[in-house]
Amino acid sequence: MKLASIDIGTNSMRLLITDYENGFSKRKKYTNITRIGRGVDEFGYISKEAIDRNIHALKEFVEIAKHEDCEEIYVMGTSALRDSKNKEEFIERAKNEAGVNVDIISGNDEASLGFYGVTADLKEEGQILILDIGGGSTEFILGDKSGGIVFSKSENIGSVRLTEKFIKSDPVDEIELENMDAYIKAVTENTISILKTYPITKLIGIGGTATTISAMVQQLDVYDMEKVHQSLVMYEEVEAIFKDLKYKTLDEKRMIKGLQPQRADVITAGVNILKNLMSYLEMKDILISEYDNLEGLVYTKNKN
Numbered sequence: 001m002k003l004a005s006i007d008i009g010t011n012s013m014r015l016l017i018t019d020y021e022n023g024f025s026k027r028k029k030y031t032n033i034t035r036i037g038r039g040v041d042e043f044g045y046i047s048k049e050a051i052d053r054n055i056h057a058l059k060e061f062v063e064i065a066k067h068e069d070c071e072e073i074y075v076m077g078t079s080a081l082r083d084s085k086n087k088e089e090f091i092e093r094a095k096n097e098a099g100v101n102v103d104i105i106s107g108n109d110e111a112s113l114g115f116y117g118v119t120a121d122l123k124e125e126g127q128i129l130i131l132d133i134g135g136g137s138t139e140f141i142l143g144d145k146s147g148g149i150v151f152s153k154s155e156n157i158g159s160v161r162l163t164e165k166f167i168k169s170d171p172v173d174e175i176e177l178e179n180m181d182a183y184i185k186a187v188t189e190n191t192i193s194i195l196k197t198y199p200i201t202k203l204i205g206i207g208g209t210a211t212t213i214s215a216m217v218q219q220l221d222v223y224d225m226e227k228v229h230q231s232l233v234m235y236e237e238v239e240a241i242f243k244d245l246k247y248k249t250l251d252e253k254r255m256i257k258g259l260q261p262q263r264a265d266v267i268t269a270g271v272n273i274l275k276n277l278m279s280y281l282e283m284k285d286i287l288i289s290e291y292d293n294l295e296g297l298v299y300t301k302n303k304n
Contacts, residue, residue, distance in 0.1 A: 135159050
């Protein structure tokens with residue numbers, strides 16, 4: 001049976017088309033950098049321009065899913081829609097103009113979907129920690145394939161949110177980065193201390209920041225899902241990318257191999273979040289997964 005799932009994230013909207021019969025096959029993914037979360041952290045509202053832009057993108061994704069003869073189209077909204085005071089306006093327009101119901105999920109539900117998506121294709125045994133660094137929030141999900149989730153937490157640190165909060169200079173200023181570091185530490189301190197009491201055997205990264213970092217490490221001219229999936233990124237490589245980004249202007253970042261030009265303005269914050277979290281957790285590497293909450297949404301809707 002052919003199914004579609006759509007994630008309306010703070011920074012991007014993503015579509016998964018997949019055949020699903022107790023497992024995934026013939027997966028295809030599409031991404032559109034739609035920035036629904038621009039200004040939400042500061043003002044509390046999604047702008048009219050952002051709503052228009054995202055409704056247009058949503059209609060395009062729905063058309064693709066229909067063209068592919070998908071039997072169901074599942075749509076979820078995450079951090080920016082959770083936080084915005086005018087979310088109902090977007091939900092209503094999505095229903096009227098795109099013909100879909102948008103389910104705004106909690107941070108904990110988002111974390112769970114990420115876990116179910118990753119474990120659908122997981123070979124590793126033991127306790128794994130999944131990090132999903134999005135535009136508005138970061139989900140921490142700890143568990144194992146047989147026992148399920150033992151701890152999950154969503155924290156309000158994301159590449160768009162922290163860029164808007166701290167980065168005003170081009171290239172970024174050292175003081176801005178120091179302030180961002182202090183903020184990441186303060187927000188995540190309690191979560192990190194809990195996680196460090198568990199014997200974590202593997203760190204897995206999902207979402208746009210993690211997959212982009214892998215593409216940058218591999219210097220991919222064209223994004224390749226197969227090359228990114230199950231790739232291993234070392235802490236030293238994350239550190240090297242961050243050091244390189246620090247001194248580049250926005251225009252120079254847009255020229256980097258493996259980095260979508262539309263992500264260039266928020267990638268420094270995203271890489272900095274991952275660098276800090278890996279350092280706090282004392283993890284020397286991170287495994288990148290192309291299975292995430294999109295697969296998790298399909299799985300949870302069809303597991304019975």
